[in-house]
Amino acid sequence: MTVSYTYNRVDRVSAESREKVLQAAAELGYAGPDPAARSLRYGNTRTLGVILGEHLTYAFDNPQAVTFLAGIAEVCADRGYGMLIVPIAGGAEDSLRVSEVAVDAFIIWTTTDDDPVLDAVSGSGRPAVIHGGPVRAGFKLVSIDNRAAAFAMGMKTFAGAHRPAILSFPLDSSRKTVLAAGIDPDTVRFPVTRQRLLGYRDAIEALGLDWNDVVVGATATNNEGEARSLAETMFALEQPIDAIAAMSDDLALGVLDAATSAQLTVPETLSVSGWDNSRASALHQLSSVAQNLRAQGALAARLALGEEPGLAPDDWSVVVRASTGEPATQRTEHGNTPIRRMGANREPFVRSDGLS
Amino acid sequence: MTVSYTYNRVDRVSAESREKVLQAAAELGYAGPDPAARSLRYGNTRTLGVILGEHLTYAFDNPQAVTFLAGIAEVCADRGYGMLIVPIAGGAEDSLRVSEVAVDAFIIWTTTDDDPVLDAVSGSGRPAVIHGGPVRAGFKLVSIDNRAAAFAMGMKTFAGAHRPAILSFPLDSSRKTVLAAGIDPDTVRFPVTRQRLLGYRDAIEALGLDWNDVVVGATATNNEGEARSLAETMFALEQPIDAIAAMSDDLALGVLDAATSAQLTVPETLSVSGWDNSRASALHQLSSVAQNLRAQGALAARLALGEEPGLAPDDWSVVVRASTGEPATQRTEHGNTPIRRMGANREPFVRSDGLS
DNA sequence: CTGTTAGCGCTTTCAG
DNA sequence: CTGAAAGCGCTAACAG
Numbered sequence: 001m002t003v004s005y006t007y008n009r010v011d012r013v014s015a016e017s018r019e020k021v022l023q024a025a026a027e028l029g030y031a032g033p034d035p036a037a038r039s040l041r042y043g044n045t046r047t048l049g050v051i052l053g054e055h056l057t058y059a060f061d062n063p064q065a066v067t068f069l070a071g072i073a074e075v076c077a078d079r080g081y082g083m084l085i086v087p088i089a090g091g092a093e094d095s096l097r098v099s100e101v102a103v104d105a106f107i108i109w110t111t112t113d114d115d116p117v118l119d120a121v122s123g124s125g126r127p128a129v130i131h132g133g134p135v136r137a138g139f140k141l142v143s144i145d146n147r148a149a150a151f152a153m154g155m156k157t158f159a160g161a162h163r164p165a166i167l168s169f170p171l172d173s174s175r176k177t178v179l180a181a182g183i184d185p186d187t188v189r190f191p192v193t194r195q196r197l198l199g200y201r202d203a204i205e206a207l208g209l210d211w212n213d214v215v216v217g218a219t220a221t222n223n224e225g226e227a228r229s230l231a232e233t234m235f236a237l238e239q240p241i242d243a244i245a246a247m248s249d250d251l252a253l254g255v256l257d258a259a260t261s262a263q264l265t266v267p268e269t270l271s272v273s274g275w276d277n278s279r280a281s282a283l284h285q286l287s288s289v290a291q292n293l294r295a296q297g298a299l300a301a302r303l304a305l306g307e308e309p310g311l312a313p314d315d316w317s318v319v320v321r322a323s324t325g326e327p328a329t330q331r332t333e334h335g336n337t338p339i340r341r342m343g344a345n346r347e348p349f350v351r352s353d354g355l356s
Numbered sequence: 357m358t359v360s361y362t363y364n365r366v367d368r369v370s371a372e373s374r375e376k377v378l379q380a381a382a383e384l385g386y387a388g389p390d391p392a393a394r395s396l397r398y399g400n401t402r403t404l405g406v407i408l409g410e411h412l413t414y415a416f417d418n419p420q421a422v423t424f425l426a427g428i429a430e431v432c433a434d435r436g437y438g439m440l441i442v443p444i445a446g447g448a449e450d451s452l453r454v455s456e457v458a459v460d461a462f463i464i465w466t467t468t469d470d471d472p473v474l475d476a477v478s479g480s481g482r483p484a485v486i487h488g489g490p491v492r493a494g495f496k497l498v499s500i501d502n503r504a505a506a507f508a509m510g511m512k513t514f515a516g517a518h519r520p521a522i523l524s525f526p527l528d529s530s531r532k533t534v535l536a537a538g539i540d541p542d543t544v545r546f547p548v549t550r551q552r553l554l555g556y557r558d559a560i561e562a563l564g565l566d567w568n569d570v571v572v573g574a575t576a577t578n579n580e581g582e583a584r585s586l587a588e589t590m591f592a593l594e595q596p597i598d599a600i601a602a603m604s605d606d607l608a609l610g611v612l613d614a615a616t617s618a619q620l621t622v623p624e625t626l627s628v629s630g631w632d633n634s635r636a637s638a639l640h641q642l643s644s645v646a647q648n649l650r651a652q653g654a655l656a657a658r659l660a661l662g663e664e665p666g667l668a669p670d671d672w673s674v675v676v677r678a679s680t681g682e683p684a685t686q687r688t689e690h691g692n693t694p695i696r697r698m699g700a701n702r703e704p705f706v707r708s709d710g711l712s
Numbered sequence: 713c714t715g716t717t718a719g720c721g722c723t724t725t726c727a728g
Numbered sequence: 729c730t731g732a733a734a735g736c737g738c739t740a741a742c743a744g
Contacts, residue, residue: 099388
């Protein structure tokens, strides 16, 4: 039939025939080429698959993940690619769903080292870009150097402290709330969390403190309320905590709230820092690690599409505000770590090995 | 080949053959059935298409849209459906993209009455659910009664005011910033915005005020900073504004900020209300219209999947806090409007006609 | 400019 | 339990 040409090669069909075809289509209720048949024929789907954590719906509650998604969406909208959110629900059927999804490539929001979904992605044979970690053969990685950033922020947060503590994301998939000292970072299966713990430990040791004395509180979710109650527990310890580095601004805000209730002055009796430089962190004069998750999302999308982006998005920086005792609005740039260099000749913001 | 059975009807193939097939697959690098071919054969894709406003990336910056998405995601994760975000970029090619996308049904985040994307969805012949509006033959609608809710909140916000004003979403797709009196709501092409303006006008008239005196400020984006500067202009008018109903909490927070700078006391000299009952609205004692966008997202997804949900999500309510001059934390339930009744026999939270 | 043919990879009869 | 054949709807290549 000429009908295919009518829809695809407008120039290779006479206006007359074209009109006839369109008319017939209208009568028959034909809605144009079927996309599924098309992608079978073409061998591609013009769709990117996005895999969001252990359960899809957690991700939408997480402003960082949403920002990352916005970056992917930007590139997809520009290139005309669909963005297919894969229905991950934390069950055994997740792997099946990954292999049953019609996409050209995958983008994965950071997950545990041993998430079976990663095997399913490998098994699908399609290109994959992972954000944050874990590092995997065949997967491209988009990530800041979380360890270096945590180290830099740890140095600010813990400077002068005697009883430092860390407020962490969950340490394993059980997501149990934990409060303990001397946690071994290497036992943590979430690579981003692990790298940050390692970075904080680096700072503790650089400051001459003992890691085994450092209390780590891990919340079940990235939730301000939970952070507040953990902080309250920390303030009630025999030797009360005097510095807390939190892995998100939400957690840090919970700490600030608890500090207000406990009438602790920040930063004099308590130094606090967060992560991701949210609007709220600026509002509350909270020192925070800044990174451009939107740019990272866009980068991940470009890599997934097989583009070779020459320009890297900004790397991380430490934004120092009043909560860690330095003059407000001072901004210290970092990122010239051994792993990722800034400046004219900086390396591309991509790694496919070794970070973990 | 027996290979298909290996993957689909595990019971109809001997363990031995199955093993052989799997082994061969591994050697040949066969990654399992191709999803595109599968959906061609099955005639369905197990994927829901989501269309987000005039440009995809705006939506991710809009916490309300994100909450709605979370609701869709919840249902998709549960049912094993993919959630395909259609790459809408505000150009002529958007319609093409809609028809080229392999999905079983569409969910549309509210857009203008005449958005051509809607025609493309109609033309695709696939089921569609629209959130907020516009109302269209063949599309299911999930929406609160924005007019009734705006009326109820208008009555609280404008009570006792002499110079009321409204802070609105854009009035047309040009998204120009506007500040004018006596706007005719019926000229506004965004149905949600139109309904809310109509509701506020109903309140103005019920309070014996003149709509032609009511200043309407429309921001280009849902942005606190822009709201602040519009509010500042309003405060500098010959007869300064003494009540502002805003269509989002973000806008209302900008007003509160401007009020603080202008040393206006809230609610004594300025009454303010917002919309969507965000965390920040509670924090700042801002009266706000509450609706459960997450439940609406979930409902939209169930409808798109052809389910007939018996239970409707909660309807809207007016949450009165200190910013409109009533005792804090008092909560007035509404929703028993002519259009959508609450209570034991309430109508399903779905309409497919007439709201606009 | 138009019509025919083959085949993308799969699953589902239907026979063996 | 396994094999063969047909066809989902499309498009690229080739002939007319």
